Each structure stands twice: as C-alpha cells, then as structure tokens.
Amino acid sequence: SSHNPMTPEMIDACDRLGILVIEENRLTGVNREHIGLLERMIRRDRNHPSIILWSVGNEEWGIEWKESGTRIAESMREYCHRSDPTRLMTVASSSGPAILIPADVAGYNYILQNPVEKHRADYPERRALGSEETTGCGTRGVYFDAPEGRKRTAVEAGDGRMVAHNRKKHGPDSLYNCIERGWKFYADRPYLAGLFYWTGFDYRGEPNPMSFPATGSEFGILDYCGFPKDEAYYLKSWWTTEPVLHILPHWNLDGHEGENVSVWVYSNCEEVQLIVNGRKLEKKKMPVNGHLEWKTAYKPGYVKAVGYRGGKKVMEERLETTGKAVEAVWTYETVGDITVAQVEMRDAKGRFVPTACEEIGFTAPEGQKILGWGNGDPAFQYVERPENGTDTIRIVTFNGLAQVILQGSRTCADSRPIR
Numbered sequence: 001s002s003h004n005p006m007t008p009e010m011i012d013a014c015d016r017l018g019i020l021v022i023e024e025n026r027l028t029g030v031n032r033e034h035i036g037l038l039e040r041m042i043r044r045d046r047n048h049p050s051i052i053l054w055s056v057g058n059e060e061w062g063i064e065w066k067e068s069g070t071r072i073a074e075s076m077r078e079y080c081h082r083s084d085p086t087r088l089m090t091v092a093s094s095s096g097p098a099i100l101i102p103a104d105v106a107g108y109n110y111i112l113q114n115p116v117e118k119h120r121a122d123y124p125e126r127r128a129l130g131s132e133e134t135t136g137c138g139t140r141g142v143y144f145d146a147p148e149g150r151k152r153t154a155v156e157a158g159d160g161r162m163v164a165h166n167r168k169k170h171g172p173d174s175l176y177n178c179i180e181r182g183w184k185f186y187a188d189r190p191y192l193a194g195l196f197y198w199t200g201f202d203y204r205g206e207p208n209p210m211s212f213p214a215t216g217s218e219f220g221i222l223d224y225c226g227f228p229k230d231e232a233y234y235l236k237s238w239w240t241t242e243p244v245l246h247i248l249p250h251w252n253l254d255g256h257e258g259e260n261v262s263v264w265v266y267s268n269c270e271e272v273q274l275i276v277n278g279r280k281l282e283k284k285k286m287p288v289n290g291h292l293e294w295k296t297a298y299k300p301g302y303v304k305a306v307g308y309r310g311g312k313k314v315m316e317e318r319l320e321t322t323g324k325a326v327e328a329v330w331t332y333e334t335v336g337d338i339t340v341a342q343v344e345m346r347d348a349k350g351r352f353v354p355t356a357c358e359e360i361g362f363t364a365p366e367g368q369k370i371l372g373w374g375n376g377d378p379a380f381q382y383v384e385r386p387e388n389g390t391d392t393i394r395i396v397t398f399n400g401l402a403q404v405i406l407q408g409s410r411t412c413a414d415s416r417p418i419r
Helices: 008-017 032-045 067-083 116-122 178-187 230-239
Strands: 021-024 051-058 088-093 105-109 127-134 192-198 245-248 260-267 271-276 279-285 292-297 302-309 312-320 327-335 338-346 359-363 368-374 392-396 401-408
Touching: 008 021, 008 032, 032 051, 032 067, 051 067, 051 105, 051 127, 067 088, 088 127, 116 127, 127 178, 178 192, 178 230, 230 245, 230 260, 245 302, 245 312, 260 271, 260 302, 271 292, 279 292, 338 359, 368 392, 392 401
Parallel strands: 021 051, 051 088, 088 105, 105 127, 127 192
Antiparallel strands: 245 260, 260 292, 271 279, 271 302, 302 312, 327 338, 338 401, 359 392, 368 401
8 A cells, every 4th residue: 555554445445346455554663653553554444355464664774674673573563463363464675684584474675676586595485575566667658868958857658668779778777678577577486476566656756767847756557647658558468368459659759750669569469460651570479478579660650560369360459640639539437426537639530649738628517616637747737726616727638648537416428528
C-alpha cells in the first residue's frame, strides 16, 4: 500500500475484486507512536481476506545496516503476530540486511541494489518477494529528448529505448527497458513470490530525474489519468492469455524523417512480422517474457505488425502517420453518481492523433458538476479543479488525450460535452 495504510474503501474493493494486498505501516519503530500506528492498522483491517501480509515499513535507511534495526524489526514482528497470528510480517528494504533477517518474508526494493541471489545462498529457507521494482520511467507518447537548449520536462516514453542514435545506456542502473528486466528476474526464480512495480500510476511530486516545470513522477505503468503507457502492454502480454500486439513508437515522428529508429513490438504471439511502408522486414520469434525489435528509417506512412500462432495469422496492428486533429471524440463511464468523460483527438479520417495538444471546451450537462480534469502531462500547470458552480471550462489535451470527472444524477448516455 506504498507506504501508508489503505483506506477501508480501497480494501473493500480489493476484497471484491480478488486483489492481493500487502498493507504497510507508515514508520518502522518501537516507540509508542509507531507501535500504535501498527496495531491500529492490523486491528482495523485483519478481517479483510484480501490482505496476505503486514509490512512494518519501507526503506528505513537509518536502521537498515545497524544492529538496532534487527532488534526493532524483531519487536515489530512480534507485535504483528500478537495482533494477528494468522498472517506473516514483511519489511521493504533498499538493501540493508539488518531489518531483513528478522522478517518472516524479506521484501527487496530493486534488484539492482539488493544482493538477492547472495541472500538466497546465505539463507536458503528465506521467503522473499520484490516489494518495489522499476516500471518504465517514461512519458506517454514521448520518444525523443527535447531539442537542445529547451528545458526537458518528460522522460522518453518506454524507458527511452526508442531511438538508437539518440539514447545510450548509462551503466547497470539504466532506465533502458527496466520493466522487462525486473519481470524476467522474478519470473525465472520460483523461490521469489513475485513483485510490486513502482508504480501503477504516475503521481504528483517526485519528478526525478526531471526538474521544474515537471511537477509529477513518471514511474507509472499508467499515467495519472489512467491512460496506459507502452509498458502496460508488455505486462498485458505476459500476465494475461488475451492476444496482445502493440507497436511503439507511434508513426507521427515529425522532424525525424530519414533517421534510423528502433521499432518495438510487445506481444504474446509466437511470431511477429513487421511491415514498414509496404516493405516486409524479418519475421521474428517472440522470446518468452521478452519483446521484439527492428531498426528502420522513419518516413511518414505506416507501420504494421502481424502476429502468428502455429504458423497462422491471428491478429495485426497498424499505425499511420495522421493529419492534424480536427475532432474531439468523447466516451463515458459512469459508476454510481460519478462519470469519467474521456476525450480522444482525431484527424479528418477519424484516426487518433498521438501528438495532439489542443485546447478545447467542455460544458457539463444539466444536473452534473465538474469535479476536475487532467491530461496525464507530468508538467501539468493548469488549474484542475474549477470554482464551485463553474459548468464550462477550457481543457488541453496531452498527446491526444484528456479526462474530465463529473458528479451528478445523469448517466454517461445523458452527458453532452461540447467542443
């Protein structure tokens, strides 16, 4: 629950949906305040079937390498067992062994800073999981650094892996393809219980490695509006049985004509062939828990991937270079009295425009009020919550998408936003 107790509503939802939960205490310590936090969390939530472990804290650097850390973790483990003898205790460590040794289940934050395999050799009976692992560190729909001399506010999407001439790996802790690196590590080691990715969604604050005007993190599998980044399709390929075929980057790479680019495909098809502007490139076999890559020169037109299973074509995906955005297409989802309205910018041929950053108008229908809006931009600088009673706002799409949240008695079918 990174890194506080969840709200009761969140845990209720996890119970209903069958989502497994590790609930985490805010602070690691044995003073009255810290133990009180731990006991209140466990006693409040111990009857929720979704909870599988109690975590007593996260990355307490001041005690991770000290004998005092071992004593603190031992004490907190016993407090956990007193309040709930049915579940084990864990703790998330950035690599210090002191607090991991007493844990019922060791929690490793990042394989690049934890000697997981050495611990396996030293403590062969240890139960362990990945309490944090890197996802993507990318911005939805961004594949190049900003031009030189302009302050950068976005990490290149998909771990900055897209353009061979424009990106170099920077040591073992590179952001290059780290979501696959982490998943393969845990998938290949059955003695590890699995992993948690940092994070599911982008979030406000902690824009590292960016600086202002960046205002939000870019660690998410989804941006902060819930729009999927490319990495979401990597996980969908290997977490689900539903056929997946996803190409990146998009094919609106203005200003990069003639440059060599690296085209990636995420898929769970057995083989994939790439076709660029009518030219067939090599058909390749998909490695388990992997991806495929082709190098090609960018020219406006189209790129198409064709997926095969058992030698037979099962699906294809095609991306085209689009025209300018001329239409805002809205879709709605209503739960209770909340409606999420999402807009997608399209060109004159009805194609999604993945680079469209356009200002458009939105008017709430009668009976609904606007709670707020967003677009997933990690450098978002707008007022996101209009004054109470305001029913018409101006919003700006980011790379083709934006979102407005409404409250009221009408259903999505009754909603009538206007451009």
